[in-house]
Amino acid sequence: MSVLSRFLSRMSLWFSAFGLVMMTAIIGWQVVARYLLANAPAWAEQAALFLMLWFILFAAAAGVREGFHIRLSILQDSLAEGRRQLMAIACHAIVGAFGIAMAYGGAQLVVETWEHTIPTLGLPRGLSYVPLAVAGVIIAFFAGEHILAERKGSKVEPLWS
Template sequence: MLEKLAKITRAASEIMMKFAAAGLVLMTVIVGWQVFGRYVLNSSPSWSEQASLTLMIWYVSFAAAAGVREGFHIRIVAVENAAPARARRYMRIASNLVVAGCGAAMLVWGGDLVARTWSHVIPSLGLPRGLAYLGLPIAGALIVLFAVERALEEARGLKSEDEEDPRWS
């Protein structure tokens, strides 16, 4: 069952990373258009700032969730590496459960933020303000799922590899 979950979460993580990359590119284009409009045309578009901020909330949230699944988030492992093997395993399980708790907080309080701001309209976009924040509870739910998956893998003795940038090794 854990193998089926891993296939699903791997696919979800890849989709989120592609969405995050596309959001970053789109935000860069929007900000570039805003700068061009301001300094060349002497008239910057009114919607560009809010659109880029909304995109940023979404793509940062999704990239953070994918980072939990793929293990490319920042963490300090000095204490973990100094501990005996058995203690390291329990430390990794505990850290994944703490991350799951943070994801649950994002889910609950992000959902509350969405509900409280849904009736407010972003004037320059004509969209509900809650839509801008909807990425927070979605990413929170995914963080819970990914962190629990990693904790279960660790508890079962499966090696959950972190993606490591070779430049830092």
């Protein structure tokens, strides 16, 4: 499971980095076209927003595995070892449940909005919500990996270790 998990995390991070670079290039082109050429492309803003949905959600999924997401651990750290492990498992279970709910809700949005078109891009609106479903599944998978590691008394090794 660790090999698959590390691969998914690495691909999510690479995909997110690529999306961020592409969004920056699109916004840069929009600024140049608007102020230097006096002809801003109509598609640029929608394309940037579309990409942002994708790369933010995949980066968030990787953040669950790698531990760089926002969390407060003061209560967990103040507990005795046995209770600390139970609290960690409960927290990962909540994150996993959130991932499952995100996947389910995202899949519903994809189905319900697929017939609508993003006017300036000509793409199905449902395509904007695909990352909700996919990232939700990945988040649940990563949370499950953390739960299994906690039960064994170990930790998930981040990519940079």
